Amino acid sequence: MTDRNDSAAPGPDVRRELYRTMVLIRSFEEAILADYHADKKPAWDIGAGLIPGEMHLSAGQEPVAAGVCAHLRADDAVTATHRPHHFALAHGVDIDRMAAEIYGRETGLGRGRGGHMHLFDPATHFSCSGIIAEGYPPALGQAFAFKHRGGDGVAVAVTGEGAANQGAFHESLNLAALWQLPVVFVVEDNDWGISVPRSASTAVPDNSVRAAAYGMPGIRVEENAVEGVYSAAGEAVERARFGGGPTLIEVHTLRLWGHFEGDAQGYRPELADVPGRDPIPAYEASLRADGVLDEDEISRIRTEAAARVERAVQFAKDSPHPDPAQAREYVFAGAS
Amino acid sequence: MTATLNPPSTAGATATSRRLTTAKAIVEAIGQEMETAPSVILLGEDVGAYGGIFSSTTGLLEKFGPTRVLDTPISETAFIGLATGAAVEGLRPIVELMFVDFMGVCLDQIYNHLAKIHFESGGNVSVPVVLTTAVGGGYSDGAQHSQCLWGTFAHLPGLKVVVPSNPYDAKGLMTAAIRDDNPVVYMFHKGVMGLPWMAKNRRSTGEVPAESYQVEIGRASVARRGTDVTVVTVSLSVHHALDVAEQLESDGISAEVIDLRSLVPLDRAAIRESVARTGRLVVVDEDYLSFGMSAEVIASVVEHDPRMLTRAPIRVAVPDVPIPYARELEYAVLPTRARIEAAIRGVMQG
Numbered sequence: 001m002t003d004r005n006d007s008a009a010p011g012p013d014v015r016r017e018l019y020r021t022m023v024l025i026r027s028f029e030e031a032i033l034a035d036y037h038a039d040k041k042p043a044w045d046i047g048a049g050l051i052p053g054e055m056h057l058s059a060g061q062e063p064v065a066a067g068v069c070a071h072l073r074a075d076d077a078v079t080a081t082h083r084p085h086h087f088a089l090a091h092g093v094d095i096d097r098m099a100a101e102i103y104g105r106e107t108g109l110g111r112g113r114g115g116h117m118h119l120f121d122p123a124t125h126f127s128c129s130g131i132i133a134e135g136y137p138p139a140l141g142q143a144f145a146f147k148h149r150g151g152d153g154v155a156v157a158v159t160g161e162g163a164a165n166q167g168a169f170h171e172s173l174n175l176a177a178l179w180q181l182p183v184v185f186v187v188e189d190n191d192w193g194i195s196v197p198r199s200a201s202t203a204v205p206d207n208s209v210r211a212a213a214y215g216m217p218g219i220r221v222e223e224n225a226v227e228g229v230y231s232a233a234g235e236a237v238e239r240a241r242f243g244g245g246p247t248l249i250e251v252h253t254l255r256l257w258g259h260f261e262g263d264a265q266g267y268r269p270e271l272a273d274v275p276g277r278d279p280i281p282a283y284e285a286s287l288r289a290d291g292v293l294d295e296d297e298i299s300r301i302r303t304e305a306a307a308r309v310e311r312a313v314q315f316a317k318d319s320p321h322p323d324p325a326q327a328r329e330y331v332f333a334g335a336s
Numbered sequence: 337m338t339a340t341l342n343p344p345s346t347a348g349a350t351a352t353s354r355r356l357t358t359a360k361a362i363v364e365a366i367g368q369e370m371e372t373a374p375s376v377i378l379l380g381e382d383v384g385a386y387g388g389i390f391s392s393t394t395g396l397l398e399k400f401g402p403t404r405v406l407d408t409p410i411s412e413t414a415f416i417g418l419a420t421g422a423a424v425e426g427l428r429p430i431v432e433l434m435f436v437d438f439m440g441v442c443l444d445q446i447y448n449h450l451a452k453i454h455f456e457s458g459g460n461v462s463v464p465v466v467l468t469t470a471v472g473g474g475y476s477d478g479a480q481h482s483q484c485l486w487g488t489f490a491h492l493p494g495l496k497v498v499v500p501s502n503p504y505d506a507k508g509l510m511t512a513a514i515r516d517d518n519p520v521v522y523m524f525h526k527g528v529m530g531l532p533w534m535a536k537n538r539r540s541t542g543e544v545p546a547e548s549y550q551v552e553i554g555r556a557s558v559a560r561r562g563t564d565v566t567v568v569t570v571s572l573s574v575h576h577a578l579d580v581a582e583q584l585e586s587d588g589i590s591a592e593v594i595d596l597r598s599l600v601p602l603d604r605a606a607i608r609e610s611v612a613r614t615g616r617l618v619v620v621d622e623d624y625l626s627f628g629m630s631a632e633v634i635a636s637v638v639e640h641d642p643r644m645l646t647r648a649p650i651r652v653a654v655p656d657v658p659i660p661y662a663r664e665l666e667y668a669v670l671p672t673r674a675r676i677e678a679a680i681r682g683v684m685q686g
Contacts, residue, residue: 077425111458120457127424127453127461134444137417144418145425148377148403155421168444171414178409330459331493333517 010070010230012292018070018226019287020301022062022280025086027305028095029057031313032085032102036261044262050317051103053115058086060224060256063279064188065090067229068156068249071237077125077142077155079135081188082117084128087158093121099312105319112322113330125153133159133166136185140172143181143240154240158186161250162193164207173214173248182240184233185248190255195267211248221251224279254279352546357530359391361503361544362468365510366393366430368548370400373428376514379406379415380432380468389434390470390529412442416467420450423463428514433469436485436523450519451494462517466510471499472525472572472622474670475534479658482666484571487621487628489521490599496520496553497599501528501574503542505597508551516553525622527572537575554601558610562592565680566610568633569620570596573671577620580676591680599629604636608644611637615646616683620671625653650679 010018032051039049046053058065061083069078069090080087088098093109101108102116109119117130125142129135139157146153163169164187176183187207191198204210211218219236221228229251236247254277258265265271287293293301329335356364370376378396380388384407387394397405408415412433419431433439439446446467453463473482490497496518500506506524513520530540559574560581567577574595581591592610596603611617617637619630630651637644652671660666 077421079421109458110456110460113458114456118452118456120453120461122424122457122461125425129449131444131448134413134417134449137414137445138421138424138449140414141418141421141423141427141429142425143421145422145427148422148427167441168413168417171409171411172417175409175411175414175418330455330457332496333454333459333462 010227014070014230015227015287015292016297018066018230019283019293020305021066021070021090022226022283023301024305024308025062025065025089026059026280027302027309028089028312029059029085031309033057033257033261035313046262055116055261056083056259057257057261058083060254060278061188061190062086063224063226063229063283064186064251064253067226068184068186068233070230071234072154072156074124076153077139078158079139079142079155080126080128080158081132081135081160081163082128082130083160084117084119088119088121088126088128091126092124093119093126094123095308095312096315097121099316100319103316103319104321105316106322107315107319111330133163133168135159136168136172139183140176140181143176143183144179147182152182152241154182154184154237156184156186158188160193161187161189161191161198161207162196162201163187164210165201173211173216173246176246177214177216180243180245182243183246184236184240185246187248187250189250189252192255192259192268194259206250206252208248208250216246216248218248219250221249224251224253224277226279226283353543354546355541356503356544357541358500358503358506358524359394359529359531361507362392362510362524363394363396364544365507365548366514367396367399369511369514370396370404373514375426375428376430377404377406377422377427378430378432379408379419381408381410381434383407383432388432390524390526391531392432392468392470392524392529412438413445416442417445417449419465419467420445420453420463423465424453424461428464430466430468430514433467435481436469436471437480437483439485439488446495447492451492454518455494463519464517465519466513466522467519468522468524470526471523472527473659473666474527474572476661476663476666478661482659484523484525484623486523486570486599487623489523490602490629490632494519495600498522498553498597499570499599500524500597501559501571501595502539503530503544505551505557505595507544508549509553509597511548512550512553515550520553523571525572528575537572537579539575539578551597553598554603556597556603556606557595558592558606559595560591560593562590562614564590564614565616565618565683566592566594566607566614567618567620567676567680568594568596568607570599570629571622573620573622573676576671576673577676580673580680584677584680589680589684602632602636604640607633607636608640611644615644617645617649618676618679618683619649619651619653620676620679621651621653622671623653624656625651626656628653647683650683652676652679
């Protein structure tokens with residue numbers, strides 16, 4: 001549990017920025033949601049339409065990405081999961097090229113070879129993996145390289161709570177602690193590993209206690225609130241940056257929508273309550289109550305976010321499709 | 337590509353060459369690259385003070401210290417993934433998977449990450465990692481420590497697969513692998529390393545120039561010229577094939593031995609060039625028979641022009657059975673000299 005004093009709390013500028021980041025992410029996810037479903041009716045075909053394939057949206061989990069990435073520089077690394085959009089945007093990945101990748105276009109981050117689970121951006125040292133827990137080990141390597149060269153870069157490795165039962169998770173925590181690598185391990189506990197609740201997958205009440213097994217600090221942020229994440233992450237990033245080694249942070253967050261689009265979530269008994277737990281309206285209300293934002297500012301932030309997302313989506317839609325004649329390129333460096 | 341004579345006729349004649357084991361040739365290549373490129377690091381299980389279980393890293397810890405030569409925990413997923421992430425950030429890690437048989441505990445990091453990141457990034461991210469690993473049987477280590485599995489790695493797009501058979505190639509291919517911007521799986525057979533504690537072919541020791549040099553990855557070599565039959569193989573089986581070819585010369589059979597040296601890229605042109613002259617093909621592979629290198633080599637010929645073959649090709653490989661422990665059982669499935677000889681005589685008949 002976090003138990004922080006007021007000195008760790010963010011000031012008004014930071015609070016506005018946290019809000020702005022979350023709104024941008026949500027605007028993006030809503031646009032993707034609409035386009036993903038727009039042309040898959042009346043018959044559902046996962047491979048059809050403007051955006052084909054699986055789609056794992058991060059709505060509800062914005063506080064984790066916004067709170068963690070607020071402490072990062074562009075030369076810090078982030079490895080995210082199959083649900084990567086919120087961390088990509090919060091870390092500053094180019095929104096146009098990210099959208100283009102999701103729409104499978106040649107202008108995308110991976111020229112349409114990757115897709116929404118495989119986003120790689122060297123400019124922000126961002127990557128993600130569609131394989132549960134397997135984004136952790138490469139983050140160790142990025143942290144190793146930063147430290148090896150005498151720099152102060154930090155790598156943030158993200159997984160969901162279901163990944164904490166994978167071998168890669170435990171191997172990585174041990175090695176990062178053993179070599180005192182500048183890593184912040186983030187677990188997004190959204191209660192559900194697709195359809196399996198945490199209580200049916202995990203032998204401990206929360207994953208932060210697992211940090212003790214590897215001799216590193218472990219923190220559970222129980223509320224899905226961006227400022228709690230911000231405070232916990234600030235301490236962890238600072239520890240990593242100044243040679244104090246890794247930290248494990250678990251945030252009890254919320255999967256607002258399904259595991260992937262098309263998931264009817266019949267397994268989820270609390271479904272009716274979910275919309276009421278949306279973290280963004282709650283944060284907005286608190287900023288309004290504290291006098292940090294007024295209606296005009298809120299409106300402007302929302303309008304700006306929507307406009308930015310619209311430009312990104314338009315960029316994607318206006319971009320050329322990859323040439324099928326080039327389907328075999330980029331397997332090897334220096335070969336195409 | 338065309339094959340080169342191996343080793344090149346000048347290789348054994350330089351003023352600075354000495355006779356080295358394959359293991360020492362590998363270590364020399366790594367050491368020379370570490371001296372010139374600070375970005376090269378080495379990590380794996382027992383690569384430090386022990387010097388590698390199969391002597392592939394002997395002396396490097398003493399020379400380069402623990403910040404560049406790192407013993408890891410037995411956590412292959414973590415440390416191979418670490419190598420991938422470090423390579424993304426510009427280091428050039430050499431990472432050792434002690435036995436290739438252990439790939440089962442870490443294959444995701446190899447084929448879903450190491451192999452695919454360059455492609456998934458549309459060429460924007462390079463992953464220059466050399467994954468070294470020991471392969472092969474013949475010493476009763478059983479089904480979990482005796483496999484070759486190079487066909488498995490060659491099947492997965494995005495990995496170059498290098499399989500040296502002798503000290504000269506081992507050094508030159510290692511230098512080339514370290515300088516390559518792609519992930520390279522470098523598979524050394526324990527039986528070609530020249531280890532003092534394992535039976536070894538005389539070809540496990542050979543002339544190696546002291547200076548740094550590269551052997552191009554993707555270029556086969558003609559280990560022995562011949563006119564009657566082409567024997568295509570890699571690794572320790574090259575030694576056996578050469579032994580058999582020398583012996584059959586007195587019976588009037590002239591066998592050409594092609595050492596592929598790498599499976600990815602596969603030098604299909606060199607295979608075809610030889611078969612075009614001999615019309616007969618034997619493929620020797622210490623990996624499993626089905627869906628592997630031996631079929632790929634034959635397909636390289638018949639897809640090009642089936643009329644190149646005047647006889648049906650013959651494969652000598654491990655039948656689709658795990659490697660047995662008992663000596664007489666293991667040698668019943670390995671591609672032994674006797675099986676290679678029978679195959680060559682068989683393809684010559686009729």
